Amino acid sequence: MNKIGFNTLVWSAVVSDDLFPIIDRLKEIGYDGVECFIGSSDEKAYKRFGDYAHNIGLETTAVFVVGKEENPVNPAAEIRARGLERIKWAIDRAYAMQSKILCGPFHSAHGVFAQHPPTEEEYGWSGEVLHAAGEYAAQAGITLALEALNRFECYLCNTMEQLTKLVNTAAHPNVKAMYDTHHANIEEKKNGDAIIAVAPILAHVHISENDRGTPGDGHVQWKETFSSLAKIKYDGWLTIEAFSRNDPDFANAINVWREYSKPWDIAINGLAFIKQQCMVQNH
Numbered sequence: 502m503n504k505i506g507f508n509t510l511v512w513s514a515v516v517s518d519d520l521f522p523i524i525d526r527l528k529e530i531g532y533d534g535v536e537c538f539i540g541s542s543d544e545k546a547y548k549r550f551g552d553y554a555h556n557i558g559l560e561t562t563a564v565f566v567v568g569k570e571e572n573p574v575n576p577a578a579e580i581r582a583r584g585l586e587r588i589k590w591a592i593d594r595a596y597a598m599q600s601k602i603l604c605g606p607f608h609s610a611h612g613v614f615a616q617h618p619p620t621e622e623e624y625g626w627s628g629e630v631l632h633a634a635g636e637y638a639a640q641a642g643i644t645l646a647l648e649a650l651n652r653f654e655c656y657l658c659n660t661m662e663q664l665t666k667l668v669n670t671a672a673h674p675n676v677k678a679m680y681d682t683h684h685a686n687i688e689e690k691k692n693g694d695a696i697i698a699v700a701p702i703l704a705h706v707h708i709s710e711n712d713r714g715t716p717g718d719g720h721v722q723w724k725e726t727f728s729s730l731a732k733i734k735y736d737g738w739l740t741i742e743a744f745s746r747n748d749p750d751f752a753n754a755i756n757v758w759r760e761y762s763k764p765w766d767i768a769i770n771g772l773a774f775i776k777q778q779c780m781v782q783n784h
Contacts, residue, residue: 635673
């Protein structure tokens with residue numbers, strides 16, 4: 502049985518007590534969990550958030566990115582080492598939140614391009630950093646679920662084929678893959694084939710519409726997506742990730758220039774849509 506989560510990025514990229522009323526309502530609506538972005542520097546806020554969520558009966562997951570100065574595929578060993586330390590920092594924050602999943606494209610720096618296709622050397626560098634990160638995550642009981650992004654945000658991993666290659670290079674049981682329907686909608690030839698290909702290492706799924714608005718309102722191939730997830734007997738999280746202009750700094754960083762859907766419309770209608778899709782597959 503899948504658990505359904507909602508990512509708070511549609512309201513804020515900052516983990517703080519200001520999110521408490523929001524997650525109260527997410528619980529009332531019927532969500533099983535809440536996902537937060539790990540980035541803000543108030544380290545104590547993560548524990549407060551995790552404690553609050555669990556006290557009201559919500560589980561937590563976390564999402565994270567690395568930047569140019571901590572890039573795991575930089576040719577400079579000291580920058581790659583900084584990347585590992587930053588990932589360890591995020592693992593500590595996820596642990597404080599009581600999260601069992603830390604997902605995201607932290608295999609390489611978000612939005613940083615090298616003006617060439619990915620090289621074997623870069624996969625090796627990233628795999629080395631991720632193996633060490635997996636060792637650290639294992640001590641915290643956390644699975645690292647790496648994300649492939651579309652070509653406009655990343656060059657190392659755009660597809661499930663590339664992501665599988667990287668996870669196999671990392672070669673650690675705590676380093677797995679995630680599938681994001683928004684990115685797959687851009688990069689994969691056949692969504693069903695991509696899901697089946699990544700099945701052995703799939704640990705997390707983001708449900709995200711082609712325009713980042715309400716799932717079910719756009720043109721992502723949802724029937725194929727949910728039927729393929731059912732076919733591989735995926736029983737992990739189905740977490741809605743949608744974006745808005747509510748947090749201008751974050752919106753500017755990821756090129757969100759307009760509102761796609763109202764946040765609570767996304768939360769309410771998105772949950773109903775996922776439940777309906779799962780029900781169809783179970784009958």
